[in-house]
Amino acid sequence: MRKPAGSRAAGAARVGWGSPLLGELGGGTPSAPGRAPTPLHPGAWWLWALALGTAATRTTNPLLLALLTAVSTYVVIARRPTAPWARSYSAFAKLALTVIAVRLAFTALLGSPIPGTHTLLTLPEVPLPAWAQGIRLGGRVTAEGLAFALYDAMKLAALLLCVGAANALANPTRLLKSLPGALYEAGVAVVVALTFAPNLIADVHRLRAARRLRGRPDKGVRGLLQVGLPVLEGALERSVALAAAMDARGYGRTAQVPARVRRLTTGLTLTGLLGVCAGTYGLLTAAGGTYGVPVLLAGLAAACAGLWLGGRRSLRTRYRPDRWDARAWLVTGSGVAVAALMFLAGARDPAALHPGVVPLTAPALPLWPAAAVLLGLLPAFVTPAPPTSRKEPS
DSSP states (O other): OOOOOHHHHHHHHSOTTSSSSHHTTTTOOTTTTTTOOOOOHHHHHHHHHHHHHHHHHHHOOOHHHHHHHHHHHHHHHOOSSSSSSGGGGGHHHHHHHHHHHHHHHHHHHOOSOOSSOOOEEEEEEEEEOGTTOOOEEEEEHHHHHHOOOOOOHHHHHHHHHHHHHHHHHHOHHHHHTTTTGGGGGHHHHHHHHHHHHHHHHHHHHHHHHHHHHTTTOHHHHHHHHHHHHHHHHHHHHHHHHHHHHHHHTTTTTTTOOOHHHHHHHHHHHHHHHHHHHHHHHHHHSSSSTTHHHHHHHHHHHHHHHHHHHHGOOOOOOOOOOOOOOOOHHHHHHHHHHHHHHHEEEEHHHHHHHHHHHHTOOOOOOOOOHHHOOOOGOOOOOOSSSOSSSSOOOO
């Protein structure tokens, strides 16, 4: 039965090429006033956060570490989207507080190698055998030992919060979509793993609600067994459907490359990963600060070359790839500037970045390292505000 011309015209007027509905579905171009700003490349957020974390590893000054934490927290509050994955920052904050509490508790129970004269309290000491010399349980708890433990724990807590900022700001799906071709299979596996758990939890809630509506038990061993079988059946059906969809889209196709290129790719990738590990270890330790940066850069260059050569075997295209624009360079540059200036401050005035606790004095805030840390606030002003009423494009 044909519809009248008037109804067709009205439908075309309601859903036109410039309508918000097709703009949401990606089938047309939305109007300029309702267009959402282009989100920042997720790799820029990770590079900014890792650079701030690198700066945090170069100091034990609690004031600088607190300033680094405040900078990352402010950027997260100002630019965090409303997506479910962006709520992970509170979990990282709780983990950072737990790290500090556990470190202080272990210092109080097991003692500290830092000698101190300001005794806060004395715990009952447990006598240990002769073969356990150097270890004690209980005894004096000094302010110097707790201050040293607090400074060291705050460094790890600041590093955790920087990683949490990257998790809260960068869309994981878009980040995996931006992986090089050599890591395509690993990226697909991670995407499938990320989507499996939420679907499984949704199935459990749906089945339990259906059983409650039918007056059947949904708790206990019996309810768990009766809910578990339909959940596993649904997971198996989704796995089969996913496998069929991946096979229909040509997943797993590879191009033929010479054996010499494959061996060179493997060698460059392994050498690069070893260089990255050695350089990262040098950055995290005070003794390796001289060789950490060149070894890390050489490892990154070798790994990138290996990934580029390995991507020649992957035959795939990207739909609407994320662009690395000027904002991404500014965000990355701000984090790198903070890390570089912190390295320079550690070389020129190491005492300001690593205050002592014997004698016990209040730490001072060095001015120009603190001003360098404030450069990390740049992403809060050069990146677009997160959309509130529309979903972030993925």
